[in-house]
Amino acid sequence: MQPDNFTNEFFGIGIQNGKTPENLGVLWRSAQNLGASFIFTIGNRYAKQASDTHNAVSAMPYYHYDNFDDFFNHLPKGARIVGVELDERAQPLETFEHPRRCVYLLGAEDHGLTREAIDRSHFLVKFSSTLSLNVAVAGSIVLYDRALAKPRS
Structure with a gap:
């Protein structure tokens, strides 16, 4: 019998320069429910939120990085960055093959990801939406899509 840790699959999700702390709590709750291995912030730090009703931040690893370079230099070996951004180079989420080992990176609602992060x-992914969505909603959609029985790259 092979232990589960030999599947070599993990993923985390985080926000770069999050605008409102309430969105973090909602995203962390979704991350915990949809199987994320860890959560993180770049720039602005997490503060306890009523919207994190499951207290996910204490139930799973949480990392904070001061800036994008700090984050990039501490990526788990073999992890791919999947930026979620309305960008002409982004692949449609509906047909995207999620990497087996990755981190999903979302930007602030008012500015999106930084140019460096993009x-x-x-990979860059987007989904059918004319305008930007609330960051917690966008992240939850990406996590739900990963949970679907789709091929992994």
């Missing part, structure tokens, strides 16, 4: 992401 340029250094291994």
